[in-house]
Amino acid sequence: MAFLKQAPADHPQATMVEAAGLRWLAQAAQDGGAPVVPVLAASPGEASAADRSPGPPARRGELRLQELTPVAPDPEAARDFGAALARTHGWLAAQTTDAPGFGALPPEHPARTPAYFGPADQPVELGTGVHDSWGAFLAAERLDPVLAALESRITREDARLLRSAREKIGSGALDDAEPPALIHGDLWAGNVVWASTDSGQAQGVLIDPAAHTGHRETDIALLHLFGLPQLDAVISGYQQQHALREGWQERIPLHQLFCLSVHWLLFGASYSGPTLSAAESVLELASRSSR
Numbered sequence: 515m516a517f518l519k520q521a522p523a524d525h526p527q528a529t530m531v532e533a534a535g536l537r538w539l540a541q542a543a544q545d546g547g548a549p550v551v552p553v554l555a556a557s558p559g560e561a562s563a564a565d566r567s568p569g570p571p572a573r574r575g576e577l578r579l580q581e582l583t584p585v586a587p588d589p590e591a592a593r594d595f596g597a598a599l600a601r602t603h604g605w606l607a608a609q610t611t612d613a614p615g616f617g618a619l620p621p622e623h624p625a626r627t628p629a630y631f632g633p634a635d636q637p638v639e640l641g642t643g644v645h646d647s648w649g650a651f652l653a654a655e656r657l658d659p660v661l662a663a664l665e666s667r668i669t670r671e672d673a674r675l676l677r678s679a680r681e682k683i684g685s686g687a688l689d690d691a692e693p694p695a696l697i698h699g700d701l702w703a704g705n706v707v708w709a710s711t712d713s714g715q716a717q718g719v720l721i722d723p724a725a726h727t728g729h730r731e732t733d734i735a736l737l738h739l740f741g742l743p744q745l746d747a748v749i750s751g752y753q754q755q756h757a758l759r760e761g762w763q764e765r766i767p768l769h770q771l772f773c774l775s776v777h778w779l780l781f782g783a784s785y786s787g788p789t790l791s792a793a794e795s796v797l798e799l800a801s802r803s804s805r
Contacts, residue, residue: 516554521575526559527624529575534622535725547602549719554578582709585716592744595718596751603695603730615644616651616694618727631724648729653684660775679793682800699724701733703742735769767795
């Protein structure tokens, strides 16, 4: 059985972007990384006119995925998923000594197409630049497009706080020695499906990625955003495979700020409090790191 997704009318390449991310993550899965929902077929949408005039596409892009059978996870399956996720994060460095910088997109990412983040029917367009600094990447390619769209809807005081956090991140003050890692990029609980294997066991399967080379703590932080069943066991398995740098719990708000900002932009002011709290935490982290 196949599960069909269609691209939004104004983003005809969205299905190809998602397929490219899934296929990149699947390469890591072949080497022991986290399982990924198989792509059965993918096709882009087509413009309504040869001259590319505005208007809905004549045909919407389609993505066919293998249908998954959800099951309840158990601690063993969760630990296995955590260890596999750690192997996904370490996969890129194991493939080459000349890894790309932060922000590299999947090899099959469509040319002249932005990166996307958010719901399939309402994707947010992001930048595609690649940076040596993780902070510079996050600020320029992720936060800047979202804050530019958000600022006209919020108070000047809130905008100043978000911009201050963005400037601290962009300065590199919160960078560390972590190399660019292949990450899912949108790893909230809904994008981990606990599915049944052929033997009837549960396993965590990745869906709906915003795959790129980023900081591995971003995936870990997003797993904490809305809660994940058996999360403690997932983290235990991850730590046994590839331990996180000391203090990672304190940096969760840093890695959640972008995602929370997108939620504020798309879903309204109910996300203002968590977003502003994350921005305040970023400034506090930066202040402690400079002492």
